[in-house]
Amino acid sequence: MTGERTIYALKLLVMTGFLCSLHQCAPRTGKSLLTLFFDGVPLTDSVKTEAAAERTDAEAGTGEAEAAIAEPVPSLVVHYPYAERECESCHDPSSLGRMLEPEPALCYMCHEDLTSVYPVLHGPVGGGYCTACHDPHSSKAGSLLRFNGRDLCLYCHVEKEVLKNEIHEGLEEMACSDCHNPHGGEDMNFLY
Numbered sequence: 001m002t003g004e005r006t007i008y009a010l011k012l013l014v015m016t017g018f019l020c021s022l023h024q025c026a027p028r029t030g031k032s033l034l035t036l037f038f039d040g041v042p043l044t045d046s047v048k049t050e051a052a053a054e055r056t057d058a059e060a061g062t063g064e065a066e067a068a069i070a071e072p073v074p075s076l077v078v079h080y081p082y083a084e085r086e087c088e089s090c091h092d093p094s095s096l097g098r099m100l101e102p103e104p105a106l107c108y109m110c111h112e113d114l115t116s117v118y119p120v121l122h123g124p125v126g127g128g129y130c131t132a133c134h135d136p137h138s139s140k141a142g143s144l145l146r147f148n149g150r151d152l153c154l155y156c157h158v159e160k161e162v163l164k165n166e167i168h169e170g171l172e173e174m175a176c177s178d179c180h181n182p183h184g185g186e187d188m189n190f191l192y
Contacts, residue, residue, distance in 0.1 A: 077144055082137040090136065104128040118184025125183050132156075133182065149175040153182075 081089035090106055092098040099106050104113075107130045114125050124132040133152060134144045141148045147155060153176040154162070162168060162176075176182075181190045 076138050076140060077142060078138040079136060079144055102128075104130050114183050118181075118190075119186060120188055120190070121184040122182055122190060149177075153177075153180075 081087070087093070090099060092100055101109065104115075104125075105128075115121065118125075124130070130136075133146060135146055136144070139145055141152075145152055150159075163172065179191055181192055184190060185192075
């Protein structure tokens with residue numbers, strides 16, 4: 001069975017390389033394509049160098065006016081085991097990408113078990129899908145979130161439906177988590 005998985009993985013790598021050559025992928029795009037097939041694809045040195053150069057250019061500026069106008073380059077939040085290359089903390093080293101435990105048991109090996117904290121759980125938490133909202137490796141958003149602010153909630157919740165509630169009038173620019181606990185609460189509204 002392991003040999004079949006290896007052959008399958010190699011075929012995916014070849015196909016990914018072929019697709020990238022067709023579309024002339026930049027290194028970052030190629031890595032994004034690889035992450036569709038494989039968990040934990042690290043950034044190449046060239047991508048890291050590009051990001052460092054962008055950061056250096058933004059920080060250097062030619063004067064205070066340029067520095068004030070320059071947009072900050074988002075920093076990358078990296079999950080500790082991933083940053084330390086401790087893949088075996090989560091992944092079974094004898095198989096390609098298999099986790100040591102299924103979600104959420106794997107997450108609860110290090111993080112607090114939220115099922116015992118809140119009487120009512122948010123759907124992904126209750127279903128044990130931590131990675132629906134959190135990236136297990138790295139993110140440009142805090143807390144390893146897949147998206148920033150409202151974008152995370154509006155990935156699943158329809159904005160039009162949310163804004164129908166008159167309580168939300170005039171709050172279009174606020175983050176949902178300013179009022180709602182994303183993990184759970186005392187009732188189905190998860191208000192703080």
